[in-house]
Amino acid sequence: MKIAQIAPLAESVPPKFYGGTERIVSYLTEALVHLGHEVTLFASGDSRTAAELVPITPVALRLNPAITDPIPYHMMLLEAVRRRADEFDALHFHIDLLHLPMIQDFLSRTVTTLHGRLDLPDLPAFYRTFSDHCLVSISDHQRLPMPPVNWGATIPHGLPAGLLPARIGPGADYLAFLGRISPEKRPDRAIRIAARSGMKLKIAAKIDNVDRAYWEREIAPLVDHYPDVEFIGEIDERQKADFLGQAAALLFPIDWPEPFGLVMIEAMACATPVIAFRCGSVPEVIEHGRSGFIVDSEDEAVAAVAQLPYLDRAWVRDAFDARFTAQRMAQDYVALYRDLPGARTEAARLRRQRGEGSELQIVA
Numbered sequence: 001m002k003i004a005q006i007a008p009l010a011e012s013v014p015p016k017f018y019g020g021t022e023r024i025v026s027y028l029t030e031a032l033v034h035l036g037h038e039v040t041l042f043a044s045g046d047s048r049t050a051a052e053l054v055p056i057t058p059v060a061l062r063l064n065p066a067i068t069d070p071i072p073y074h075m076m077l078l079e080a081v082r083r084r085a086d087e088f089d090a091l092h093f094h095i096d097l098l099h100l101p102m103i104q105d106f107l108s109r110t111v112t113t114l115h116g117r118l119d120l121p122d123l124p125a126f127y128r129t130f131s132d133h134c135l136v137s138i139s140d141h142q143r144l145p146m147p148p149v150n151w152g153a154t155i156p157h158g159l160p161a162g163l164l165p166a167r168i169g170p171g172a173d174y175l176a177f178l179g180r181i182s183p184e185k186r187p188d189r190a191i192r193i194a195a196r197s198g199m200k201l202k203i204a205a206k207i208d209n210v211d212r213a214y215w216e217r218e219i220a221p222l223v224d225h226y227p228d229v230e231f232i233g234e235i236d237e238r239q240k241a242d243f244l245g246q247a248a249a250l251l252f253p254i255d256w257p258e259p260f261g262l263v264m265i266e267a268m269a270c271a272t273p274v275i276a277f278r279c280g281s282v283p284e285v286i287e288h289g290r291s292g293f294i295v296d297s298e299d300e301a302v303a304a305v306a307q308l309p310y311l312d313r314a315w316v317r318d319a320f321d322a323r324f325t326a327q328r329m330a331q332d333y334v335a336l337y338r339d340l341p342g343a344r345t346e347a348a349r350l351r352r353q354r355g356e357g358s359e360l361q362i363v364a
Helices: 020-034 071-087 104-109 123-129 187-197 209-225 237-245 262-269 298-310 313-323 326-339
Strands: 002-006 038-043 052-055 090-093 110-113 134-137 150-154 174-180 200-206 229-231 249-252 274-277 292-295
Touching (some): 020 038, 090 104, 104 110, 174 262, 187 209, 187 249, 262 274, 262 292
Parallel strands (some): 002 090, 090 110, 110 134, 134 150, 174 200, 174 249, 249 274, 274 292
């Protein structure tokens, strides 16, 4: 098939640091190419891919201090897609909702994966208006706040099987917290759980400007108070393998309806068990007693830490291999693309004939 992948522009594909959606777009794009499909990726110009790259901006928006409003650049993204839409059997959007009013001419060949939380008060009216568009959820729990819409499938995220090596031996004497410092991620819980368990906690996390006050008011004082808490900051993919793989467990003490939780399967790929609070997608990702422990309180989390020596890390990696590889994810999406009512199998002969002047001018 000839497939378009349309990514957000905030981060490159894959992102250099934090960026869950762009990371999944990268894994899916490369897996589709590996399966033999002809893939075009619409993304920032600093993206890296084996697919054809259509660069909309020279670099990711978050890395360009001159950018103050992302909307004009996403409008440029949509125009670039519109100009080439007739080339594709299927078009796959990862940009939430901006595109929905603009794709009616090729609606029957499009699918949108919703990567974020859907329990926000302004969303039901919007999705009722566009209820015929094919949507993909990344967990069944993510769907709960939505009005009746056209769900195409629930397709969990996946990682390349060889991306993060499994460390089957015993982990080091620390617990890990990875992701973002924010109230809903509850790093304060992680600090207390580690302290009560008598274990070191390493925190590798991004601090967004919107969460800076929360860090300074709530979390930084706890880091200073507990000598066995180490704040590392934001890490890259290479550092992530060691950070997760050497940990005794990943703490995932969330307090919000997490749509998926990519870090959970990253830990599982490293054969590192996950201790996660029962919120959002957690029960769909973690198999209690096999890939980790699902808990309802800090007391239960402390008890789970004590059970870690009795959990075989090989089971954790087996759980990842069975359910969360990028190949499985790509195969699930291809099956969905083929079921789209307007999907084509011979798009090449239907492509528009364009001159050189039809391309968008890329901003410097």
